[in-house]
Amino acid sequence: MTRIVFRNANLVDGENPARPGVTVIVDGERIDGVYDRAVPEPGPGDRVIDLAGRTLMPGLFSCHFHTTFHELAPGEAPALQILHSPATYTLLAARNLRTALECGVTGIVCSSAPYGIDAALKQGLGEGWITGPRMLGGSHELMATNDIAAGVSRNYWLGLGNQGLVRTADGADAFRSLVREEIRDGADVVKISASGGHNAGPTEDLVNLMPDELEAVVDAAHSRGRLVRAHAASRAAVLACAKTGVDLIDHADRMDEECIEVILEKDATVVPSLLYILRVLDFMGGDQIQAMVSPGVRPMFEKTLQSMREDSAYLTDFLPRVEEAGVRIVCGDDFGTTFLPHGEYAQELEFYVKHVGMAPIDVVRWATRNGAQAMGRGDDLGTVEVGKLADLLVVDGDPLTDIGCLQDRERLHGVILGGEFAVDRLSRSSEA
Ligand SMILES: [Zn+2]
Structure with a gap:
């Protein structure tokens, strides 16, 4: 050769x-x-x-990658992925993989996707039917009933049940069985929703899963050699997830020193994904959008915006300390949403340098060495x-x-x- x-x-x-x-x-x-x-x-x-x-x-590694997201509007994430057929989402996802590779992304750790699409994409990459980065495929987004993220956009009267991106369960046995089904269907990384916040409603200091549910998820995934990742914005959720052994902590908006300690002890990875929030605030905070919000949802809208402002300011200040403490931070964000299209991956790196004040070499490490480690392939990539x-x-x-x-x-x-x-x-x- x-x-x-x-x-x-x-x-x-x-x-x-x-x-x-x-x-x-x-x-x-x-x-x-x-x-x-x-x-x-x-x-x-x-x-x-x-x-x-x-x-x-x-x-580059992008470690919060939604293969199927396409022009996703904020607040719609949990209910979405029912607007198009699974076939259409698969085509969009294949295009997104190609875009990522052409932008220099050679490794992705997926966040969540419906219909077993990530497993099919992996097959397509392996067979050479499509081109894209190396990937760990995601699962559905697993949530407890009455999760705030579901409540924001997945209104119960729509009767959506377990359709699209979300699957709900209650109790340790039910969560364990969902995790096993996701792994059967090809997931490498099981995604759960552990708190509100980060544009899934305001951040309250709560954990959406009971401790035995969280343990069941982690045990079921780890016993089959798979990773677990969690949407965890609240301090309580970050702490509970880290303690239980969740591998990738998404967002971590309200993490503090105690969280850092447990994250280091458990060798978990943090995916701050702050660029999305900045983009949402730029748009949603505008007067025109404010005027379009109907009075019925205005209080929740205002509360969510306020929470995003406070949380993102908090994490922007705290992130250099997280880096200094030696936590493995990685890049990856909600690309494929309305404000953050696929293809703009490298803007995230500039954001952490220019907006958060990180050193370029640190952010390059997040996007390369740390990404490979988060993927479990630090020895090879x-x-x-x-x-x-x-x-x-x-x-x-x-x-x-x-x-x-x-x-x-x-x-x-x-x-x-x-x-x-x-x-x-x-x-x-x-x-x-
Ligand atoms: Zn996401």
Whole structure:
């Protein structure tokens, strides 16, 4: 198989500061060599590419990925995924996977999807019917009856029952059996709703599942080698989920020092996904939208907006402390919603640098090394190291000095997945 020799790279390896003038050799699907000097001569048939200082870095991971979300309006999430047929959602999802890969996302950990679509997508990727990132597929969103997230948009008189994205249950046995069904249907990551907040109604300091229900979910998933993730915005929910062994804590808006302690002890991952909230507030806080809200729902609307404002301000302030404490934070957000279309993944990285004040190198680690670890593949993916799989990006720019450069598809000169080019804008002139 042809080797690829990348010469003169600005290496951003997913862990360390940038190193200029590096040569990286890819042999088959893996990284075979990383050289600062004493570069071996290329062999006959090697594809030699002079990067002329462009950045070579690991592919991005998006760890809260809804494959089937498409122009989803805020507040509709739990009831949604009943607007189109499963067949239509599958087509949209296949398109979204392709978009992600073309944007440099080479790994996704899915949040929730209906109809076993994620399992079908994985099959399609494995068979080569479609193209997209490596993925862990999601489950339905499992909720207790009278979950606030269901109450916001899944009004009981509609009689929706267990349709679309949501499945509800009550009691440990019922939750255990739902988890087993989701795994039977192909889920790698089981999603539960553990609290309101983060645009699922206001955040009250509550946990939506009883302790035995939470334990049943975690035990049933872990005993079959699957992960659990939870929508957990309230402090009580973050703490309960972390203590019980939930692997990915989504949003974590109200986490505090005690939460940090338990998260570190349990080695859980936090997915803040704050960009979505900022986008919602930008739009929903506008006068025009306010005027359109009918008087009947105005109190709940106002309360939710207020909660989002306070929670996002709180987490924006607290997030640097979470990073400093050594918690594994990852990127990933509700792309596919009205305000955050698929394709804008890299805007999230810039948001954490410019709005939250994180160092670019930290955010790059969230999106590469940490993402691979959250996926359970830290040994094989997420950094540019000899022996790892060659999931790589060639970027015209340096994300450690200009994080925004990742957003421009024209500056993404190469996307390599397992040693094969998915995007190849490297002109022949850069080849020796
Ligand atoms: Zn989500």
